[in-house]
Amino acid sequence: MTLQREIIACKGFAAMDWRIKALAFRALELPGGAHAHYFLQRHVTRNWPRRSTTLDSLAGIARRVVEDYARHIGGMPASVLEVGAGRDLAVPLALRRLGVSKVIACDVERLGKLDLIQHAANRLLAGQLQLRSWDELEQFGVKYLAPHYVSPDDETVDCSCSNEVLEHVPADQLAFLLKGLRAITKGITTHSIDYSDHYARSDKSVSRLNFLRYSDKEWRPFNSGKQYVNRLRHSDYVRMFKEAGFTILEESSVAGESPPDLKIADRFKNYDAADLFAIKGRIIAR
Known part of the structure; x- marks a missing residue:
């Protein structure tokens, strides 16, 4: 993923619909995803360095x-x-x-x-x-x-x-x-x-218990390695x-x-x- 494409993909990442964010995390599992994930955390959500x-x-x-x-x-x-x-x-x-x-x-x-x-x-x-x-x-x-x-x-x-x-x-x-x-x-x-459901941290439209409504099969597509929770x-x-x-x-x-x-x-x-x-x-x- 090029730097320009990373920047485009970043827009709205910090506060997007949780299902779209889940798909984005899936994309971050592709080659180069670790670099892109860190780029997002450092330059978009600005989680790093910590406050x-x-x-x-x-x-x-x-x-x-x-x-x-x-x-x-x-x-x-x-x-x-x-x-x-x-x-x-x-x-x-x-x-x-x-x-x-x-x-x-x-x-x-x-x-x-x-x-x-x-x-x-x-x-x-x-x-x-x-x-x-x-x-x-x-x-x-x-x-x-x-x-x-x-x-x-x-x-x-x-x-x-x-x-x-x-x-x-x-x-x-x-x-x-x-x-x-x-x-x-x-x-x-x-x-x-x-x-709690970690997606609720960025999508305030869902509760911190939202993931309890899903069976394991239904939850699997949303449970990427970058945002995995065992529930x-x-x-x-x-x-x-x-x-x-x-x-x-x-x-x-x-x-x-x-x-x-x-x-x-x-x-x-x-x-x-x-x-x-x-x-x-x-x-x-x-």
Whole structure:
């Protein structure tokens, strides 16, 4: 895709009908799509580099991770693994500032970019880090592994975590991921999960529970790799953590409002209302 064609395709991308956006994400799976996707995020929706308010919020996520560890284990974890570290590794940087000696940031795709990491570091580390290479990042205490799938053969860590990542993992891969985390996590694993329809973020005409009306077959055309969500509900995650061998220490969810005209697909009819209509949740396990 040429730069000119990218610019033309970008118009209205940030606030288009969700079905058209789903088709656009499908197109981004074609060769050259990864470059086009980043171009859209950086120059059209302007998600990158992140705003200071977003970076401050992610610093709060890092603080919550160490608070979870202190509450259930005590003290500061010496090592933390973040699953799904993204492009700027903001949470790992914030964890280092809080006193975590070693942070492993992993992702199934190599999304990290040094200039974005530097931008995040300028905000979160107050100029303490000047990056010229990935080696310097590792010397600082953040090891970046991507592409990488967590497995029982990985090095052990005191704590593992993720922030709005698990909902993007297919159920079979999630089971494998949780077993890997169970094998390598010595202390606790702590996760924030978004259970809502992500297309509602840009199309305000649909609810955050819109995807519950579709069967798996009906939803499949809209569920591209760039915007994949597994549609699992809170109880599914709790069950899968237990099946992986974890003991649940804390779990909570927040229910959204169900639109009065929402017709629920058969797949979801056996869930109770609070579970079905949850839009976010947290799980801490050991």
